[in-house]
Amino acid sequence: MEHRILVVDDEYNSRMGVAFTLQSFAPKGFHVDTADNGKQAAEQLKAQDYDLLITDIRMPVMSGIELLESLRSSHNEIPTILLTGFAEFEYAQQALRLGAVDYLLKPVRQNQLIEAVGKALQPKNAAGKKDEAHDIGTTNDYIVSAVKYIHEHLGDAISIKEVAHHVHLNASYFSVLFKDETGVNFIDYVIKLRMKRAKELLHHSSLSLDGISEQIGLQTTSYFIRIFKKYEGITPKQYREQLKTQQQV
Numbered sequence: 449m450e451h452r453i454l455v456v457d458d459e460y461n462s463r464m465g466v467a468f469t470l471q472s473f474a475p476k477g478f479h480v481d482t483a484d485n486g487k488q489a490a491e492q493l494k495a496q497d498y499d500l501l502i503t504d505i506r507m508p509v510m511s512g513i514e515l516l517e518s519l520r521s522s523h524n525e526i527p528t529i530l531l532t533g534f535a536e537f538e539y540a541q542q543a544l545r546l547g548a549v550d551y552l553l554k555p556v557r558q559n560q561l562i563e564a565v566g567k568a569l570q571p572k573n574a575a576g577k578k579d580e581a582h583d584i585g586t587t588n589d590y591i592v593s594a595v596k597y598i599h600e601h602l603g604d605a606i607s608i609k610e611v612a613h614h615v616h617l618n619a620s621y622f623s624v625l626f627k628d629e630t631g632v633n634f635i636d637y638v639i640k641l642r643m644k645r646a647k648e649l650l651h652h653s654s655l656s657l658d659g660i661s662e663q664i665g666l667q668t669t670s671y672f673i674r675i676f677k678k679y680e681g682i683t684p685k686q687y688r689e690q691l692k693t694q695q696q697v
Contacts, residue, residue: 450478
C-alpha cells in the first residue's frame with residue numbers, strides 16, 4: 449500500500465532532505481509531495497487526501513501550528529509530525545493539544561524520522577498493547593515503551609532526558625505527553641514506583657536499607673529514608689517492623 453505524505457518547510461534543503469529520506473527508505477511505499485509554507489499546504493490538503501503531514505513550525509505566511517489549528521477546526525485529523533529547530537516547552541504543549549503524533553528537533557536524524565513516520569502510519573492496536581501498559585491507563589506507543597524502560601532500569605539513576613531519548617522524543621514534548629497520558633508527571637511516577645518496589649523489598653527480602661536504596665536507584669540511604677517517610681508517613685525501618693508485628697499477630 450502506498451502512503452501519501454506531505455512535507456512542509458520553508459527551508460528548501462530541509463524540505464527536500466526529509467522528502468529524499470522518505471523516498472530513499474521506501475521508494476515504492478511512499479508518495480511524497482512538498483510545500484514551502486502552511487497556506488500552500490492547506491490548499492494541497494483540500495485538493496488531495498494524505499496519510500501523513502510532516503511540517504515545520506516556524507514558517508512565513510502560515511506557521512505549522514496555524515496550519516494544524518486550521519485543519520483541526522475543519523475536522524481534519526490527519527496524523528501530523530511537527531519539526532522545529534527550537535526546543536521550546538510551549539511548542540510541545542501546543543503540539544500535544546492539537547493532536548500531533550510526534551515532535552522532532554531539527555536537524556532530524558534519518559533513523560529518527562523513519563521511526564516516527566513508521567509509528568505515525570501504524571494502525572492503532574490498543575488490544576495488543578494492553579498487557580504492556582503496566583496499569584498506566586494508556587496504550588500510547590511512546591508512553592508504553594517509556595514505562596517499560598523505566599521498570600527495566602529502576603535500579604539506575606534514570607532521567608527524563610534518558611527515557612525521552614530511548615523513545616526518540618524531544619524531552620519537552622515527552623514531559624507534556626507523559627503527564628497528559630498518565631495523569632502524573634515523570635518524576636512523581638518514578639518516585640512512586642521506587643517506593644512501591646522498596647515496600648516489596650522491605651516485606652519480602654532481608655536486604656539492608658543500603659541494599660534496598662541501591663536496588664531502587666537512589667544514590668544515598670539517607671535520601672531513601674527521607675523520601676520514603678515523605679510518601680509513606682513512616683521510616684523504612686518502622687515499616688518493616690510494622691510488617692513483622694502484623695505477621696506475629
